[in-house]
Amino acid sequence: MAIDNDMRIQLAELISLDDTYLGVSSTGHALDTILDELSQIEPQDSCEPDREALGEAGCTVRGWQLVSIVGIDEPMLLLYGTVIQDQYGRFQPGHYVFTSLVISVSDSGLVYTRNSTYGLVGAGERVKATLTEAYRMKTMGRSIQEIRSLHHMAAKMGRFCGD
Template structure:
């Protein structure tokens, strides 16, 4: 990644973190309970436990929203601090940006094509431009 890319990524992350948001009430699951629920409800799926998470509703052009819908994806991404990662892609305390949402279940499981994220504790809901989120490169998929 070039120095310009690094600066754009940093600026996009700061803008997201400083943007106003609305509190989203989450679950007070402990790590062991979250791991047990993931194993029961999503056997064999890779997963991440995250805290200090942000649910990001994406602002995007209608044609992009339609394309996401055609792929059965929702215009939502997740940003958060890693607690645990089943594949070791991230260390505890790293941050991540997910790919678009497929399903949100039980009020705490954020499912993408490749990963199920267990949202621990309360988070925030914010809006951001898709173009800004694309600048935040460090997604789970890109770490593989």
């Protein structure tokens, strides 16, 4: 996973640090350690959808995660991923998408929400997340592993962000 300056800034925001501290003193050293750990995260599953089925998708994504929300009464499934292409121009390639509720997932690698169809391409995985984690994924544009690592780092630094 590529570590960029935006991720460093988001980590600083998550642990309530001023971005002027990034990369300096013990705080900067701790940030570098966490970012090194994040760069080791690898996706677990792979999906090669039927080429014909991809034509049905309005948007194709890579680095996808099918997110099951835990700790609630009703089952919820959402999709997070990096946009490859969106035929309707809603999302730019390379940006992330976090969908509304998933209605179904086909064996051919298509994910259906109420109004859209997404094609899953390449490596991805099914994950479980709390509502708070899902909210952070949506607002920060980061995978569940990144969110958990950022939260863990914040707690290690004594700047716990409560759930």
